[in-house]
Amino acid sequence: MALTLESAARLLDRHGLLREIIHGDVWTVDASDIDNADKPFSAITYDTRKVEPGALLCCKGRFKAEYLKDVDEHGLAAYVAENDFSATTQAPGLIVDDVRKAMSLLSAEFYDRPQDRLKVIGITGTKGKTTTAYLTQAMLNGCSGGKCALFSSVDNCLDGHTYVESDLTTPESMDAFRMMREAVDNGMEHLVMEVSSQAYKVDRVYGLTFDVAAFLNISPDHISPIEHPTFEDYFHCKRQIVKNCRSLVLGADCARADLIRQDARHAGVAVSTFALDGASPADVVAKPADTEHSRFSIAIDGTTIGELSLTLDGDFNYANAAAAVAIARAAGFDFGSSQARKALHDMEPVRIAGRMEHFKDTRSDTIAIVDYAHNYASVTALLDYVDQRYGSKNPEITLITGSTGNKAYDRRSEIVKAAQDRVDHLVLTFEDTDDEPVEQVCEDMRNNVTNPQLDVKIILDRTEAVESTVGADRNDSQRPHIILIIGKGNERWFKDHGKHIPYEGDDRIVERVFNLQ
Ligand SMILES: CC(=O)N[C@H]1[C@@H](OP(=O)(O)OP(=O)(O)OC[C@H]2O[C@@H](n3ccc(=O)[nH]c3=O)[C@H](O)[C@@H]2O)O[C@H](CO)[C@@H](O)[C@@H]1O[C@H](C)C(=O)N[C@@H](C)C(=O)N[C@H](CCC(=O)O)C(=O)O
Ligand SMILES: Nc1ncnc2c1ncn2[C@@H]1O[C@H](COP(=O)(O)OP(=O)(O)OP(=O)(O)O)[C@@H](O)[C@H]1O
Numbered sequence: 001m002a003l004t005l006e007s008a009a010r011l012l013d014r015h016g017l018l019r020e021i022i023h024g025d026v027w028t029v030d031a032s033d034i035d036n037a038d039k040p041f042s043a044i045t046y047d048t049r050k051v052e053p054g055a056l057l058c059c060k061g062r063f064k065a066e067y068l069k070d071v072d073e074h075g076l077a078a079y080v081a082e083n084d085f086s087a088t089t090q091a092p093g094l095i096v097d098d099v100r101k102a103m104s105l106l107s108a109e110f111y112d113r114p115q116d117r118l119k120v121i122g123i124t125g126t127k128g129k130t131t132t133a134y135l136t137q138a139m140l141n142g143c144s145g146g147k148c149a150l151f152s153s154v155d156n157c158l159d160g161h162t163y164v165e166s167d168l169t170t171p172e173s174m175d176a177f178r179m180m181r182e183a184v185d186n187g188m189e190h191l192v193m194e195v196s197s198q199a200y201k202v203d204r205v206y207g208l209t210f211d212v213a214a215f216l217n218i219s220p221d222h223i224s225p226i227e228h229p230t231f232e233d234y235f236h237c238k239r240q241i242v243k244n245c246r247s248l249v250l251g252a253d254c255a256r257a258d259l260i261r262q263d264a265r266h267a268g269v270a271v272s273t274f275a276l277d278g279a280s281p282a283d284v285v286a287k288p289a290d291t292e293h294s295r296f297s298i299a300i301d302g303t304t305i306g307e308l309s310l311t312l313d314g315d316f317n318y319a320n321a322a323a324a325v326a327i328a329r330a331a332g333f334d335f336g337s338s339q340a341r342k343a344l345h346d347m348e349p350v351r352i353a354g355r356m357e358h359f360k361d362t363r364s365d366t367i368a369i370v371d372y373a374h375n376y377a378s379v380t381a382l383l384d385y386v387d388q389r390y391g392s393k394n395p396e397i398t399l400i401t402g403s404t405g406n407k408a409y410d411r412r413s414e415i416v417k418a419a420q421d422r423v424d425h426l427v428l429t430f431e432d433t434d435d436e437p438v439e440q441v442c443e444d445m446r447n448n449v450t451n452p453q454l455d456v457k458i459i460l461d462r463t464e465a466v467e468s469t470v471g472a473d474r475n476d477s478q479r480p481h482i483i484l485i486i487g488k489g490n491e492r493w494f495k496d497h498g499k500h501i502p503y504e505g506d507d508r509i510v511e512r513v514f515n516l517q
Contacts, residue, residue: 002040003110005078006031008056008094011109012080015207017102022084023092034092041077044110046103046174051076056110058103058174059085080106104173104206114180115208118149118188119331122195122205122245124238125216125254127377128320129169129194130154131312131355132216135324135347140190142346143333149183151176151193154352154489159186170199173206190331197222197237205244212330213245214323217254219377220414224407243267249326251319252280272330274322276315284329286322288315293388298325298344305335308344313356314385321347354489356385359510364474366481368514370506372489374403374431376414379486383422386482395480398425400465401487405433405441412441416448423484425455429465431487432495462488466506471513485510 001007005021009031012018020027023034031037042054048067051057053075059067063081068088071079076091082099096102108115121136123129133152140148146160151171155163158179170193171179183191195213199205218238220231228234235256242248242263250260252275264271273280277287289295295309296318305325310317324347329335335343357370367390373382379401386397399419403411419426426449428442442458449456459465466485474481485506493500504512511517 001109001112003044003056003106004040005034005037005092005094007109008041008078008080008106009037011105012094012096012102015101015105017096017098017105019095019097021092021094022086024086024090036077039077041110044107044174046172053077056080056106057091058099058106059083060099060103098203100173100203101206104177104203104208107174107177108207111177111181114177114184115191117184118180118191119211120180120208121190121192121212121214121327121331122208122210122241123192123214123216123323123327124195124197124241125214125251126219126221126375127381128216128316128323129196130372131317131352132214132320132323132327133192133194134350134352135321136327137190137192138346138350139324139328139333139343140192140331143328143339143343144189147188148190148192149179149186149188151179151191153194153196154354158183158188160188168198169194169196170204173204176204176208192327195238195241197228197234200237200240201228201233208244210241210245212247212249212327213241214249214327215239215241215254215260216251216320216323217377219255219375220410221375221377222408223410226407239263242269245269247272247330249274249323249330251275251323252282272326274319274326276319276322282322284322284326286318288318293318296321298322300325300329300335305340306344308348310347311349311351313358313389314381315388316381316385317356354491354507357490357507359507359514359516361470361474361514362516364477364481366470366474366483368470368483368485368510370485370489370510372487373484374401374415374487375408375411376418379415379418382484382486383419386484387422390480390482393480395482396425396477397423398427398469398481398483399423400427400429400469400483400485401445402429402431402438402462403441403445403487404431405436405438407434409444412444413448416445420449420451420454423454425457425469427465427469428456428458430460430462430494433497434495435497462494462506463504463509466509467513470510 041056046058051074057079059081080094137150150157153169156166252273273282274284275282285299286296289297297307359368
C-alpha cells in the first residue's frame, strides 16, 4: 500500500511516536486537516539534496534547518523531524519523538514491507560477522539457486551474485529497506545481514524482526564517545537482537552466554548453539579432521554430516562455518538429507578480500598474511592460527598494525596486549582517523608496550611500513618469517578528516614487493 501523509501519521501514532502535524498555522493530530493527505509520496529520502516532487524527507542526525533552503522549489511534499521547521519550509511536518525510529517504520512501509517477502537473517558479534555472513550466503545461495542477498561491511549483494562495496556494516534503515525491495524485485528469497551494535544504538533496524539471528561472541570493542560509552552499553545494544528475532543461534563459548539465554527465555525465542570441538557442548560442532587443521568435520546433534576444507585458514573460520550451518538449519535447511555434503562444499571456496590472505615470497622463507584483525579477540585468534600452523618452525614474527583515530580507544592497548609477548617485532603505522593525529595513536600504542624484549618501530607512512618490512633482505636469516599486516584488509583508501584518500592496499603492496603481480 502506498505511503501517504495520512497513513504515515497513523503508523507513527500507532507506535506512540507522533506528537503533531504542523502545517503553517495548523497544528493537528488529524491528518485529514491537511491538503493532499491521501496523496501517495513519490519518494522517501534523508537528504535534502535528493528531494524530488512529492517526496517525504526524514530530518535525522546532525540535520540543520539551513539544508531546507531550496526544498520547496524541489517539490517537497512533507518532512518528518523532531523539530518544527515551518519557518523554513511550507511543507507539512510530522513532528515525532524519535526520528530514527520513525524513519525505519516509514521506510519499511514506503517500500511495501519487503522484509515480509524475505527470510531475513541478522548476524551480530564482535568478530566473525562478515565471514559468517559470506559463508551463510554461499550455503543459502547454493540451496536456493542463487536467491540469497547480503548486506555486509565489505559488500552488499542484491541479486545473489553482484557485489558492490558498502559504506556501513549495517545500512541506514531507509537504505536497508530500499535494498531489500530491490532484492525482492530481483527474486531473492533470503537476506543475510550483519547487524552492528551501532545499528541498534541509532535504530537502523528498528521494527525489523529477524527470522534467524546469530550472536557469535562478545568482547570489548567500539568504546568511545562517538560509539559506546562503556562495554555494558555496547553489549546491551547487541543484545537487542535477541528480542527482535524468531530463532537465535548462539556461540556456545560466547562470554556471558547465560545472560543472552535469559534474554531469549524472556522473549520466548528458541536457542541453538555452535562451537569448536573441545569447548562447550553445542548443537553444531566443528572438529579438526587432520593435524594441520586444514579440514574439519561438522556434526549436528552428535552426528557427523560431512567434512569441509575452507579456503579461509584459521580455526576461528571453522567456528564461523559451524555458525553458518547452525544458522541455515535454524532457517529451515534440512541437513539430514543428501544435501548436507553440497551445503558444506558450497562454503569451501568462499574468500573475503583482505581476510587471511597469504602471500609467499619466492626469494626467502617469508609469508605475509593480510588480515582484518583489529582488536584483542581477532589478534589473539590470528596469532593462535600462526602458532598452530607455523609454530613448530619457530618463525620470526612481525606485526604491522595501527589503530583507528578518534574512536575505539580500547583497541590501542588491547592489540598491544594480545601481541606483545607473541611477536618479535611490532611496526606501528597509519590507520583511519578523523582529526586525531596518527602520531598520537601510534605513541599511545607504543606506551602500552610493557615487554622490554619487543622491537617496536613507528613508521607513519603505511606504504613505507609495509614496503620496508616486507622487502627487507632476509636471505641470511636462519628462521622463517611471518609478517602479519592487519586492520585494513583490502581497503583501497584511508579515512582522514572525513575524506577518503586513495591507498594502494596492503595486499597489493605485498604482491608488488614479492614480485607476485
Ligand atoms: C553515528 C551515525 O550513525 N552516523 C551516521 C549518520 O550520520 P548523521 O545522521 O548524523 O548524518 P550526517 O552525515 O551528520 O548528516 C545529518 C543528516 O543531514 C542530511 N543532509 C546533509 C547535508 C545536506 O545538504 N542535506 C542533508 O539533508 C544527511 O543526509 C543526514 O541525513 O548517517 C550517515 C548516513 O546517513 C552515516 O554515514 C553516519 O555513520 C557514520 C559515518 C559512521 O561511520 N558511523 C559508524 C560509527 C558506524 O555506524 N559503524 C557501525 C559499526 C562498524 C563495526 O561494527 O565495525 C556500522 O554499522 O557501520
Ligand atoms: N570467530 C572469530 N573469532 C575471533 N576472531 C575472528 C573470528 N572470525 C574472524 N576473526 C578475525 O576478525 C577479523 C575480522 O573478521 P570479520 O570481518 O568476519 O569480523 P566482523 O565481525 O565483521 O568484524 P568488524 O566488525 O570489525 O567488521 C578477521 O580478519 C579475523 O582476524
